[in-house]
Amino acid sequence: MKVAGIGIDVAEIGRFRTSKMRRGERFVSNIFSKHEQDYCFSYRDPAPHLAGTFAAKEAVRKIYGDKPMAFAQIEVRRRPSGKPEIWIKGKRSATLLTSITHTKTIAISIACNTRS
Secondary structure (H helix, E strand, O other): OEEEEEEEEEEEHHHHOOHHHOOOOHHHHHHOOHHHHHHHOOOOOOHHHHHHHHHHHHHHHHHOOOOOOOHHHEEEEEOOOOOEEEEEOOEEOOOEEEEEEEOOOEEEEEEEEEEO
């Protein structure tokens, strides 16, 4: 397996606790897909999950830095196990991998583009 690109991003969870981070708000609707919103808002405190998902999308965007990709084209879905997967334009990516973690104050994600 070859690594064709890597991206990393850190997001402050506190920034996802503002009034514009509520379901139905313009920012949330523009950045997060319905699947992502359903996942994040299924938790009592959606902020860490919004921040982690945002960080994952930013990490993927950094892989394609020379060819910018819109947030709406990138989707982070979770398998039943909770493992995140990257979907691009509605299709699961076979080459993009991601990992997301968070503490009480920050969320971090790394993404990698692999080639077999």
